[in-house]
Amino acid sequence: THCFKSGQVNELTARLIGMAFTSANIFDTDLPQPLTLNPWQLTPMLDFPLKNKQAVVIENNGVFALLHQEHPDWPLILQSGNDFNEVYVQLIQRPEARGMRYVYLGDLDSAGIQMADQFARLLKQTSAEEVAALQQPTDVRLWLADLGKIDVRRTKQRKVVxxxxxxxxxxxxxxxxxxxxxxxxxxxxxRIAEWLEATEV
Incomplete structure (x- = not known):
């Protein structure tokens, strides 16, 4: 017995899902948000009109979903799962060349900081300090002291630039x-609300 009338469900591979670019309120379209783009949709989107000139890049899909649910007009980009593939890189770099400003929010663990550093290094016109504007070193110290959880595996030193x-x-x-x-x-x-207001074009 199958739950679906068509019988077997063919699942998408993790690699295909990981190649998607998911964002909300970045491109000026009347399509429902968030919008998920696949590699074959890249070319027309590179010069597609932008709805906003600022974006908050979020590492985790759960946080992305919650922020979008609570603030459906905020410009958000999901970092999770794309491994900085070619499509993602182009859809980050081309809008930046057209005036997009980015900040990045991720887990405060070794892997999360390494990912934030990798994201910042993709950018040609935005400094790492600007990317880290909402999550600065002084914040990290205070938050770790107040909220940090001990875990040797997640806190090992990793190389960042x-x-x-x-x-x-x-x-x-x-x-x-x-x-x-x-x-x-x-x-x-x-912080996102304040940053969006302060950087609004």
Whole structure:
């Protein structure tokens, strides 16, 4: 017996799902948001009109979904699962060349900081300090002291290039603590709202 009339359900591979680019309120379209683009949709989107000139990049899909649900007009981009594939990189770099400004929010653990550093290095016109505007080294120290959870595996020193992320990585390794994005939802909402207002074009 099958739950679906057509019988077997053919699932998409993780690789195909991981190649998608998911965003909300980035492109000026009347399609329902969030919008998920696949590799074969890349070319027409590179020069598609932009709805906003600022975007908050979110590492985790759960946090992305919650923020979009609570603030359906916010410009958000989901980082999760794309492994910085070619489509994702182009859909980040081309809007930046057209004036898009980015900030990045991710887990405060070794892998999350390394991912933030990798994202910042994709950008040609935006400094790592700008990308880290909502999650700065002083914030990381305070949040780890108040909310951090001890975990040796998630706090091992990893290589990062940008000084701002080197400082955050060092703090995480020294504290031996990490923070999941979900723990900072209240802070995120306040800071994102302020950043969007301050950087509105």
């Amino acid at each position: 940008s000084p701002v992320y080197q400082a955050e990585m060092t703090t995480i390794a020294l504290f031996g603590k990490f923070i999941e994005q979900e723990q900072l939802m209240g802070v995120y909402e306040e």
